């Protein structure tokens with residue numbers, strides 16, 4: 361015996377029995393031959409994942425989202441047109457590609473069909489192209505109301521988008537959520553909705569809200585979308601599994617970013633789902649071994665929207681300048697994003713917890729005019745210098761970034777399509793990002809358009 365078959369099958373048969381001898385092990389049903397790339401945000405979200413997914417979707421057969429809800433806002437520019445998607449995967453802009461919503465997503469059916477209809481109205485053929493997991497949880501109007509009431513009354517705001525994401529995930533984890541599959545049974549769906557509504561009334565009363573305008577209509581409104589949603593329902597994990605077994609290319613599209621992950625981010629200033637690559641497996645229904653590549657998208661600088669610390673924040677003047685240059689206003693809420701220098705400490709952490717195999721650096725062009733640039737390589741804390749991202753979010757507010765300064769390139773990169781054609785200082789900057797993160801750069805984005813991309817590999 362050699363290789364795997366020499367392993368003692370502990371617990372199944374004791375060494376010396378004939379049970380395993382001569383048995384031809386079948387190829388596991390879990391083995392995939394296709395390529396499965398996960399695209400995740402490496403910072404605080406808004407890294408430009410939408411554009412990167414749009415570029416990669418050209419080469420993919422199937423694109424799926426695995427977490428988050430309509431709190432994500434992916435902006436994609438095609439020709440003169442701008443498309444903003446909150447729920448439907450950005451891959452939808454490529455004709456014929458199948459786009460799926462995984463079980464890890466919380467789906468607001470009203471918002472989803474609004475987006476669906478508006479995409480169709482703009483000439484995108486969606487027939488047979490969109491699928492929603494039977495296991496996906498629904499986000500309902502009462503989740504939104506609760507989210508807004510809590511943010512409005514809380515002394516310690518999280519800076520949520522007010523779209524109901526947190527309360528919808530609470531119901532999921534609390535084992536009282538409503539899944540797409542429940543819509544198969546009208547009676548069950550109705551009673552779950554009514555229970556949800558009654559619960560929300562109680563929670564809102566505690567917050568001093570008694571007016572639930574239109575609430576009575578919510579149950580019927582949701583049930584009215586039952587048939588339409590069920591027509592798109594599918595076993596997403598199985599579809600992806602079959603696609604990979606058939607050698608197809610699958611793209612799993614993340615929303616938000618690593619520092620907003622509910623477990624690994626700057627808790628409590630995080631979103632309510634696992635935005636890191638592990639979430640791609642649990643949130644789409646495939647095993648982690650089916651994933652072949654994990655691409656981390658990071659801006660050439662950093663931004664953050666919502667509350668919570670940002671260790672490499674710019675000075676107010678610089679903040680204003682880069683916000684204007686980079687048009688740093690949220691796609692979902694229009695809120696101005698805080699801006700700062702590239703945070704190498706966070707980037708290394710993000711590379712590690714995601715298991716990144718490659719980097720896509722976006723918005724390099726935004727830095728074109730700056731005379732010099734800085735990168736944080738460590739943090740100075742009252743206890744000394746640290747180069748690992750701290751778990752204590754409170755302490756992050758007190759750290760001083762240790763910055764390394766590099767010369768700017770002060771030339772436009774917008775028309776560059778090959779790495780070698782970038783100005784010397786821009787290449788040196790990118791090389792430094794690679795050294796600091798230890799992850800090879802595979803793509804560099806130099807503008808909002810599809811064509812404004814440098815493919816390194």
Ligand code: GDP
Pocket residue numbers: 401405406407408409410411432433434435436437616686690691722723724725726805806807808
């Ligand atoms: P996402 O949620 O990660 O997809 O990011 P958003 O769509 O919220 O924000 C990214 C914004 O940056 C969008 O308006 C994009 O059009 C824009 N964008 C993406 N890549 C680039 C780039 O390389 N340069 C510039 N200037 N803008 C970019």
